[in-house]
Amino acid sequence: MRDGATLEHLCERYGIATGYEDALGAARRTPDEAKLALLRAMGVDAGGAGNDALEGASDTGASIAPPPVIVADERAGQVALQLPSSDALTLVDWRIDLETGQNLEGVVAPATGSGSDRESALAIPLPPTSGYHRLTLRDHATHALLASSQLIVTPSRCYTPPLLAGGVRIWGLALQLYALRSHRNWGIGDFTDLRNAVAVAAVVGADFVGMNPLHALFPCRPDAASPYSPSNRAALNVLYIDVEAVDDFLHCKPARARVYSQAFQSTLARLRAFDHVDYGGVARLKFEILTLLFDRFRAHELGTNPGERGRAFREFQGRRGAALKLHGFFDALQEYLTATTGTPAGWPAWPAECRPPSAAGDEELYRRHADRAEYFQYLQWQAELQLAAASDEARACGLGIGLYADFAVGADAGGAETWSQAAVYAPDMHIGAPPDGFNLKGQDWGLPPMLPRRLQAEGYAPFVTALRASMRCAGALRIDHVMALMRLFWVPAGMAPADGAYVAYPFPELLGIVALESQRNRCLVIGEDLGTIAPGVRAALAGAGVLSYRPLYFERTADGEFAPPEKYPLQALVTVGTHDLPTLAGFWAGRDIAARTRLRMFPDDDSRAAELALRVRDRERLLRALEHAGVLAATHTPRRMTVDLMLAVHCFLARTPSMVMAVQLEDVFGQDMQMNLPSTTEDQYPNWRRKLNIPLESWTSNRRFASLARMLSKERPRRSNQADGDGASAGGDSG
Numbered sequence: 218m219r220d221g222a223t224l225e226h227l228c229e230r231y232g233i234a235t236g237y238e239d240a241l242g243a244a245r246r247t248p249d250e251a252k253l254a255l256l257r258a259m260g261v262d263a264g265g266a267g268n269d270a271l272e273g274a275s276d277t278g279a280s281i282a283p284p285p286v287i288v289a290d291e292r293a294g295q296v297a298l299q300l301p302s303s304d305a306l307t308l309v310d311w312r313i314d315l316e317t318g319q320n321l322e323g324v325v326a327p328a329t330g331s332g333s334d335r336e337s338a339l340a341i342p343l344p345p346t347s348g349y350h351r352l353t354l355r356d357h358a359t360h361a362l363l364a365s366s367q368l369i370v371t372p373s374r375c376y377t378p379p380l381l382a383g384g385v386r387i388w389g390l391a392l393q394l395y396a397l398r399s400h401r402n403w404g405i406g407d408f409t410d411l412r413n414a415v416a417v418a419a420v421v422g423a424d425f426v427g428m429n430p431l432h433a434l435f436p437c438r439p440d441a442a443s444p445y446s447p448s449n450r451a452a453l454n455v456l457y458i459d460v461e462a463v464d465d466f467l468h469c470k471p472a473r474a475r476v477y478s479q480a481f482q483s484t485l486a487r488l489r490a491f492d493h494v495d496y497g498g499v500a501r502l503k504f505e506i507l508t509l510l511f512d513r514f515r516a517h518e519l520g521t522n523p524g525e526r527g528r529a530f531r532e533f534q535g536r537r538g539a540a541l542k543l544h545g546f547f548d549a550l551q552e553y554l555t556a557t558t559g560t561p562a563g564w565p566a567w568p569a570e571c572r573p574p575s576a577a578g579d580e581e582l583y584r585r586h587a588d589r590a591e592y593f594q595y596l597q598w599q600a601e602l603q604l605a606a607a608s609d610e611a612r613a614c615g616l617g618i619g620l621y622a623d624f625a626v627g628a629d630a631g632g633a634e635t636w637s638q639a640a641v642y643a644p645d646m647h648i649g650a651p652p653d654g655f656n657l658k659g660q661d662w663g664l665p666p667m668l669p670r671r672l673q674a675e676g677y678a679p680f681v682t683a684l685r686a687s688m689r690c691a692g693a694l695r696i697d698h699v700m701a702l703m704r705l706f707w708v709p710a711g712m713a714p715a716d717g718a719y720v721a722y723p724f725p726e727l728l729g730i731v732a733l734e735s736q737r738n739r740c741l742v743i744g745e746d747l748g749t750i751a752p753g754v755r756a757a758l759a760g761a762g763v764l765s766y767r768p769l770y771f772e773r774t775a776d777g778e779f780a781p782p783e784k785y786p787l788q789a790l791v792t793v794g795t796h797d798l799p800t801l802a803g804f805w806a807g808r809d810i811a812a813r814t815r816l817r818m819f820p821d822d823d824s825r826a827a828e829l830a831l832r833v834r835d836r837e838r839l840l841r842a843l844e845h846a847g848v849l850a851a852t853h854t855p856r857r858m859t860v861d862l863m864l865a866v867h868c869f870l871a872r873t874p875s876m877v878m879a880v881q882l883e884d885v886f887g888q889d890m891q892m893n894l895p896s897t898t899e900d901q902y903p904n905w906r907r908k909l910n911i912p913l914e915s916w917t918s919n920r921r922f923a924s925l926a927r928m929l930s931k932e933r934p935r936r937s938n939q940a941d942g943d944g945a946s947a948g949g950d951s952g
Contacts, residue, residue: 224263227256227263231255231261233720233721234719235247235718237749238749239715240653247718248716250712250716252718254645255707255720284673286726287352287366288369288371288723288726289729290725291343295341296343297338297339297340298338298354299338300327300336300337301336307358309327309339310323310356310357311325311352311353312352312353313351313352313353313368314350315344315348315350316348316349317346339354343370347736349367350370351365351368352365369730371729371733372733374732375731376742376762380617386878387423387877388933389424389425389621390425391427391792392414392429392881393406394407394428394429395444395905395906397913398908398910399913399914400489400914402489403489403502403503404485404491404494405456407603408458408459408600408604411604411620413913414426415611417917418614421926424618424935425611425617425692426621427621427693428622429444430622430623430687431444431604432448432625433447433448433450433632434448435561435629436456436551436593439456439499440899442905442906443904445626445662445697446625446664447632448628448632448633449632449634451634452633453597454600455593455599455600458507458600461476462603465511465513484502492908514530514595518530530595540682542594543633543636544594545594546586547564549586552589553586563630565630566631572636573639574639577637604690618741620690622687623694623697624684624695626697626698626705628665629663629664630644635665638679640671641667641672643666643707647663647709648663648666650714651715651749652715653748657818658713658714659715660714661708666705667679669720669721669722681730681734684731692741696742696744698748699758700748700750703722703754704719704722704751706720724754728763741764742764743877744764745795746765747768765790767790767792768794778838781846782846783874785873785875786875787876788876789877790878791870791873791877791878792878792879793867793884796892797894798891799891801858801863802884802887804858805862808889808891810825812894812902816902842869848869848872858887863884863885866884867925868932871932872932880925886909886921887910887921888909892907
């Protein structure tokens with residue numbers, strides 16, 4: 218076993234923290250077993266004798282040539298590079314091929330250092346425009362290639378909509394799309410429901426509609442419903458397609474006959490009536506009809522002489538390129554293997570010929586599944602068309618932001634994203650979080666992290682592709698667990714979350730790329746900066762124009778009291794809670810504590826008793842805060858969350874100086890069970906399944922909803938969306 222000092226050096230070299238302070242203030246040391254596991258995941262054998270691994274790490278870390286990708290802030294004006302020194306190297310030709318097709322050229326004389334390890338320093342001027350470029354260096358005398366790197370020039374700040382830059386404070390609705398009830402959907406909220414919710418938001422004076430992540434899940438595993446454990450962040454969840462809104466439905470007689478049959482309509486009625494989403498039942502009906510629609514589309518629109526819609530589909534395939542092809546290929550393979558084996562397993566359990574690294578590029582394998590792969594690509598096309606229609610509706614209605622999307626921190630270990638980019642991920646590691654007040658044992662989210670050095674070697678392309686897809690139809694994007702841009706908490710598979718360790722990521726580079734995509738897509742960025750926050754992260758995010766994410770539950774003074782409205786930051790989004798926290802009614806009644814007690818999630822009885830006592834104090838603290846803010850008259854502590862108390866809490870948040878306020882519909886309608894209880898499984902808690910108790914068609918006539926909208930229209934009055942010439946943003950093409 219390697220000695221402790223060398224192990225510490227290796228961890229430092231590879232960005233592995235050897236200890237941390239959890240959210241409860243407890244100092245924890247990372248066990249040696251975990252350190253060794255993390256190093257192995259990074260390709261480092263730290264178990265032998267001597268200093269071989271340390272020396273290899275030193276060689277890897279001491280770069281004396283331009284890396285494969287260079288990320289530079291446009292404010293720098295130039296980029297400094299090093300080359301191995303040579304007496305024969307007197308001048309260097311540089312060339313920057315811009316993504317526009319233009320190029321810049323010049324000659325620079327290297328400045329040579331002294332000593333045995335001499336290096337030649339080059340200062341290359343940056344192009345005047347941000348973007349994804351290519352830098353090439355050649356020996357001026359011999360024209361020999363010295364280096365070639367991707368050059369990503371980034372803006373200094375993310376996009377800020379003019380209305381926010383002008384000091385307007387806005388509010389909007391935050392919903393779980395799957396949870397929407399309506400008289401017309403098929404038992405799960407869909408993109409037409411989203412479009413109708415946008416219209417409601419416009420009527421009541423809101424400026425955005427926020428959503429759970431819409432990333433692709435698993436058509437063959439519909440019960441794998443967590444939007445934060447997606448198959449692919451660069452694709453959409455096709456269960457949100459409104460089947461009857463697909464153009465082909467109007468012309469497909471077999472599909473219409475099936476849908477309008479008494480048996481089918483009876484099944485739809487049952488699915489709508491359930492209090493939880495029956496994902497399996499919904500998937501069976503939707504995919505049965507969508508298959509018929511694709512068969513009709515292929516017969517009438519594709520072929521040697523494609524129709525107008527066929528040409529539009531081919532153009533969509535061309536724009537989305539390899540990412541779309543591989544996603545459809547993955548879904549087709551999983552469908553085939555599920556039918557063959559009867560088990561919808563993730564790709565690590567597939568036959569060798571279907572697993573990475575060769576499967577994704579196997580053209581013969583693709584040809585065998587091309588028809589179904591194209592079917593799944595067709596579904597992606599329909600999903601994007603319908604999402605874009607909702608975004609267009611937001612613009613037409615004059616919402617200042619439009620759709621507010623959510624970007625998950627990672628992807629499922631058995632999904633399309635990790636299958637198509639397996640070399641970038643650490644399969645034996647899980648992303649998680651250290652212990653905190655709501656999760657005393659820590660969290661293991663089961664998602665494999667990206668390997669920082671592999672991500673850099675790929676020019677950050679996997680991150681860019683997923684980020685760009687999430688911003689495509691959005692005016693704002695919430696980045697879940699935004700600290701992942703700087704560090705992620707890795708938990709070795711099979712070990713307790715508390716024994717994990719933080720791993721460093723190239724923060725300035727990733728943040729710069731976020732700013733670049735934000736500006737290009739005219740998309741506001743909100744960073745979910747909760748949990749254990751490293752020093753300097755919030756300041757860096759604020760400097761880059763990223764809004765902080767501030768739930769009421771966590772905003773406290775040093776003595777534990779709820780912070781008054783004036784103490785909230787300006788550059789922030791405020792809300793009551795999150796999908797992982799108790800609803801307002803649930804918090805008040807202690808429903809989350811009862812659920813965790815039933816599931817034995819407290820380490821011991823003393824911890825549970827302390828939590829119960831703290832909740833009693835927190836109810837009293839919240840009442841005091843509301844009274845001091847002048848939004849609620851002095852009162853005794855009510856046994857339940859009344860309508861007046863709910864309105865007072867939201868009025869309290871509305872009076873903060875924070876730019877953006879998000880209202881969770883579960884809080885408005887008084888639901889007492891949270892959407893997700895972290896660290897639980899499907900058989901323990903109905904995560905991501907609970908529907909809203911009020912149908913979409915009844916929102917505006919609901920007393921609670923109407924009262925809230927009237928109050929917020931006074932506290933945060935909507936300005937004319939045309940005043941600044943910038944309606945709802947929706948970057949990129951709509952497909």
